[in-house]
Amino acid sequence: MKIEVHGDGVYGVEYTRRADGNHISSAQLAEFATTLDEVLAMPGLRAVVLSGEGEHFCAGRVGLRGLTSAADVRDDLNLILEVNDRLRHSPVPFVAAVEGKALGFGCGFTTQCDIAIAAEDAVFALPEMSHKLPPLIVLSYFAKFVPFKKAFELALTSRHFGAAEAKEIGIVTEVVAPGTALRRAVEFARLIAGLDAESVTMLRAFSRRVAGLSDATEANNAVATMAIALAARAH
Numbered sequence: 001m002k003i004e005v006h007g008d009g010v011y012g013v014e015y016t017r018r019a020d021g022n023h024i025s026s027a028q029l030a031e032f033a034t035t036l037d038e039v040l041a042m043p044g045l046r047a048v049v050l051s052g053e054g055e056h057f058c059a060g061r062v063g064l065r066g067l068t069s070a071a072d073v074r075d076d077l078n079l080i081l082e083v084n085d086r087l088r089h090s091p092v093p094f095v096a097a098v099e100g101k102a103l104g105f106g107c108g109f110t111t112q113c114d115i116a117i118a119a120e121d122a123v124f125a126l127p128e129m130s131h132k133l134p135p136l137i138v139l140s141y142f143a144k145f146v147p148f149k150k151a152f153e154l155a156l157t158s159r160h161f162g163a164a165e166a167k168e169i170g171i172v173t174e175v176v177a178p179g180t181a182l183r184r185a186v187e188f189a190r191l192i193a194g195l196d197a198e199s200v201t202m203l204r205a206f207s208r209r210v211a212g213l214s215d216a217t218e219a220n221n222a223v224a225t226m227a228i229a230l231a232a233r234a235h
Contacts, residue, residue, distance in 0.1 A: 001028065001035040002053070009046030010189040011039045014053050021059030021101055022052040029061070029079040036086040046193035046200075048090065050113065051097040051182045058106030060127065068234040074227035080105065080137055081219055087112055088214060091201045093192055097185035098122045098163075099178065108138040111145050111171045112213070114204060117185045118163040119178040124171065130158040133230075136222035144212050145170045 004012035013035055015022040024032065039048055052058055064076045087094055093114040099122060102110050107124045110116050126142070128135040135142075135155050143151040146169045154161065166172040176184045192200060208214050 001031050003035060003039060004049075006049065006186045006189065008190050008193045009044045010049060010186060010193055011042055011045060011047075012049040012051060012186070013039060014051050015058050016053045018052075018054035018056075021056040022054070022106070023059050023062050024105055025062050026064050026076055026079055029083055033079070033082045033086055036083065036090075040086065040090055040092075045092055046197060047093050047095060047189035049095045049097060049182070049185045049189050050109070051185070052099065052106075054100075056100030056106075057096070057098040057102040057122070058109070059101045060104030060106060066234075068231060070227040070231040073230045074223055077137065077223045077226060081216065081223060083109075084112065084141075084219065085216065088208070088216065091204075093189075093200065093204055095185045095189045095192075097182040098172070099181050103127055104135075104138075107171075108135075108142065111138075111142055115185070115188055116166075116172045117174050117176055117181045117188065118166060118172045119181045120163055120175055121178050122163040122166070122181070123160050124162070124166050125158060125160045126155050127158045129156060134226075136226055137219055140216075140218040140222045141213060 002014040002016050004014060006012055015024060017023055067073045067076060096110045096113040096116040098110055098116060098118040101123050103125045104127055107126055126135045126138055139155055150169050163172055163175045167175050
């Protein structure tokens with residue numbers, strides 16, 4: 001993970017595994033949470049921009065292999081919740097700049113961001129079912145952005161979908177020309193930075209509470225359910 005300073009109280013966090021499409025490992029999830037703690041403690045912070053090094057945003061999560069106990073699986077999955085918790089309790093908006101692939105964790109984190117700018121050729125997917133895993137953690141919040149039947153279909157089929165469809169169903173805010181997502185995301189973040197900070201914080205907290213995004217109960221239930229099921233498969 002790399003922290004970028006864009007000025008005007010705008011800080012960026014960049015996924016940095018260009019060689020493999022910015023897949024994120026369990027160790028990197030822990031690093032991501034720590035990096036977000038550092039960024040969220042920056043004086044004068046007004047917005048956080050997320051981007052990926054190279055051609056892709058984030059091609060998904062790679063969990064630890066060979067786990068056989070429910071407790072170990074739960075601890076691995078809880079790393080996702082730790083990162084999500086930073087976004088949930090942030091006092092400032094998160095803006096995603098999506099180029100290339102946003103799969104699995106990348107798709108889910110884009111969905112959770114307050115603003116998402118995607119290149120026209122960006123590709124999204126929830127591919128877990130193609131690996132015989134139900135994407136329960138993502139669905140704990142995904143269906144709060146996306147109509148139920150569409151959310152279920154995307155989770156069920158693992159199909160790839162483009163930026164235009166992502167915008168239509170409520171995952172993406174704006175679609176821009178390829179190669180310009182980060183520039184537009186920083187521009188949007190600076191727009192946020194120009195507003196009254198206290199009002200932005202109040203608006204974000206209230207809006208997310210009304211949308212049902214401030215409660216992690218179902219995400220915790222998803223982790224518990226998957227931990228038991230995956231541990232049982234390992235035996």
